[in-house]
Amino acid sequence: MKTFELPPLPYALNALEPFISEKTLSFHYGKHHKAYVDNLNKLKEGTEFEDASLEVIMLNAGGGLFNNAAQVWNHTFYWNCMKPAAEVNNEPATELLEAIVKKWGSFEKFKEAFSVAAAGNFGSGWTWLVTNEKDELEIVSTSNADNPLRNDKEPLLVIDVWEHAYYLDRQNARPNYIADFWNIVDWEAVSARY
Ligand SMILES: [Fe+2]
Incomplete structure (x- = not known):
């Protein structure tokens, strides 16, 4: 079975300060984003989406599987919309x-x-x-x-x-x-x- 990994943050946890604090990024990336990845891996087990790409799951799944896949996609995209000031x-x-x-x-x-x-x-x-x-x-x-x-x-x-x-x-x-x-x-x- 395919296992999704938490994608690396494109900058250091303190890189967006003073606008977004290291504390916020460490929870937001390290806890929230990570939890979505972990939940996605658990939820897709034994489903038709076991070996599907993130995009395929996001576009086609429903319920918790969709929620977690989309949150993984959305957060990765969000990190890549920002850069140190x-x-x-x-x-x-x-x-x-x-x-x-x-x-x-x-x-x-x-x-x-x-x-x-x-x-x-x-x-x-x-x-x-x-x-x-x-x-x-x-x-x-x-x-x-x-x-x-x-x-x-x-x-x-x-x-x-x-x-x-x-x-x-x-x-x-x-x-x-x-x-x-x-x-x-x-x-x-x-x-x-x-
Ligand atoms: Fe978030």
């Missing part, structure tokens, strides 16, 4: 930037709209920048483990708005966590997906 470009590459300006009027207005969506995403979930079926940019909020690939939308950027992503640093102040997030978005990686 000292290394990030402050804006997307030309092609993506032009598409953002076309859709929202300016890069600042896009960030505002995304922040409002993320702050208003009720309960636990994820807020995404995606390209939709018509290849247009769209901001999408999903609940719990859900992922836009299930609706034929291609993720470019995501923020985790589950409380475990920010409670140790910001307690209930999700908007502060979202404001911090903009300092560590890896626009180079996001642009490369467009």
